[in-house]
Amino acid sequence: MRVYKRKTERGLFSREAMLEGVRLVLDQGQKIKPTARELGLNYKTLGRYVALKRNSINIDNKQFGYSKVYKRILNDEQEQMLADYLIQASRIYYGLTKIEFRTLTFEFAKINNIPTPTSWKKNQMASKDWVYQFFNRHPEFSLRTPEPTSLA
Structure with missing residues (x-):
């Protein structure tokens, strides 16, 4: 049986941390890199979500990071x-x-x-x-x- 084991922690961050980071950057005018470092996020990823929010794209319901939910092909x-x-x-x-x-x-x-x-x-x-x-x-x-x- 095949069982994948993660080799890195990339892409593992909480939804709340990302939304908080976007809020801090846009509402309080904080810089992206220090905010990302403070919240334990990748600054490029935080910047991407900040740009989406700036372009009036709703990110509140968006899937963040990798999920362990696999899409079933057959029901x-x-x-x-x-x-x-x-x-x-x-x-x-x-x-x-x-x-x-x-x-x-x-x-x-x-x-x-x-x-x-x-x-x-x-x-x-x-x-x-x-x-x-x-x-x-x-x-x-x-x-x-x-x-x-x-x-x-």
């Missing part, structure tokens, strides 16, 4: 449809490899007009990371190389 109902298909395929002894499952997922998304990442379109299959996350969300499944079976 729960669509994933359940894929899960049901996997169960049905296994009942009739039709095993799917990971590559076949990734291709099936991409085709499912394409047929249902679900927006997919560009890497999916380029490779014509779902990404490995998406498949790992799918199996984390559905621990009852595991994909293995299918073994040949006979009716005899």
